[in-house]
Amino acid sequence: MAKDDPDLRRVDPYADIWSFASSWVRRLHGAPEKNVMERFIYLWVTVNAWAAMAVADRARNHMDTYLVHSLAIDSCFNERFSELLKSNIVFNQKVIRFIQLLPVFKVLWIRNVGLVGWEPDREVRAEFVKRAREMNPIESDRKGNKYPAFAPVCAFRHIDRGEAVPADWPHVISSIYMVRCNLFHGGKDYQSERDRIFVSLASEILWTMWRLEIPKGVIREKH
Numbered sequence: 001m002a003k004d005d006p007d008l009r010r011v012d013p014y015a016d017i018w019s020f021a022s023s024w025v026r027r028l029h030g031a032p033e034k035n036v037m038e039r040f041i042y043l044w045v046t047v048n049a050w051a052a053m054a055v056a057d058r059a060r061n062h063m064d065t066y067l068v069h070s071l072a073i074d075s076c077f078n079e080r081f082s083e084l085l086k087s088n089i090v091f092n093q094k095v096i097r098f099i100q101l102l103p104v105f106k107v108l109w110i111r112n113v114g115l116v117g118w119e120p121d122r123e124v125r126a127e128f129v130k131r132a133r134e135m136n137p138i139e140s141d142r143k144g145n146k147y148p149a150f151a152p153v154c155a156f157r158h159i160d161r162g163e164a165v166p167a168d169w170p171h172v173i174s175s176i177y178m179v180r181c182n183l184f185h186g187g188k189d190y191q192s193e194r195d196r197i198f199v200s201l202a203s204e205i206l207w208t209m210w211r212l213e214i215p216k217g218v219i220r221e222k223h
């Protein structure tokens with residue numbers, strides 16, 4: 001990814017955002033563990049609001065792609081990710097599991113092309129990815145611009161080289177963002193066990209990464 005923007009600024013512990021964030025983190029902690037979808041929504045709302053404050057160019061903070069790009073290139077997040085991968089075995093295992101599931105396809109695209117969804121009990125992930133690829137997972141907008149209906153966008157370049165998608169922060173956060181889009185736009189069908197796996201891994205990885213931004217004493221953690 002191009003390094004065309006400076007890193008995120010760390011948000012002042014006295015900024016208003018923390019009272020907003022703490023109310024959402026309380027909801028996150030208050031939701032039952034099994035409500036993975038609900039918990040991820042609370043987390044995303046919080047991280048999104050925080051990132052809108054932290055980005056270098058606040059005039060663009062309404063653009064999700066800009067927020068996600070800023071998160072992806074931030075050196076602090078990148079270093080933290082590598083550090084956690086080495087020092088936190090639970091985090092490491094969740095990242096490896098998440099990477100093995102990539103790419104994340106857009107559920108609306110899957111539905112639009114009539115692709116039979118992945119059933120983890122009946123099909124290995126690689127077989128599903130192959131089936132999906134045969135359906136040409138590219139979408140066009142009205143101007144004819146084309147967009148991959150999956151994340152990360154380079155997934156097939158890695159697969160064609162016979163390698164896994166790299167277990168690093170930029171690949172992981174762009175995939176987490178696709179999980180978020182699926183959850184927010186996927187509608188009532190987005191409920192199955194398969195979707196829960198993605199949401200639960202995305203949520204736990206993002207929480208472990210982002211919670212370290214919370215200034216001491218701002219939110220009492222019990223996660």
Ligand SMILES: [Zn+2]
Nearest residue numbers: 154155158171
């Ligand atoms: Zn890549």
